[in-house]
Amino acid sequence: MYDESQLLSIRKEVSEMAGKKGNSEVTSKKAASAASKVLRNPSSSKAAKTAAASALTQRPNKK
Known part of the structure; x- marks a missing residue:
């Protein structure tokens, strides 16, 4: 699990x-x-998952 600073x-x-x-x-x-x-962490909060999803939408696709 990630700490708050991450x-x-x-x-x-x-x-x-x-x-x-x-x-x-x-x-x-x-x-x-x-x-x-x-x-992928089932214990991550909804807010953390929302922020993570937003970050991944701004990452180029793998080729």
Whole structure:
């Protein structure tokens, strides 16, 4: 399970990206990995999963 500081880091990155006008910004690989783990954890809160899902939608698809 992730601690509060890791979740805050994900939320901060998502918030910063939401404030940007261009679509050139993407979630970092490290943040995307953390977000993925949050989504797979059944004990993660709804708010944490929402933030994690938002971060992953801003990550390029694997090729």
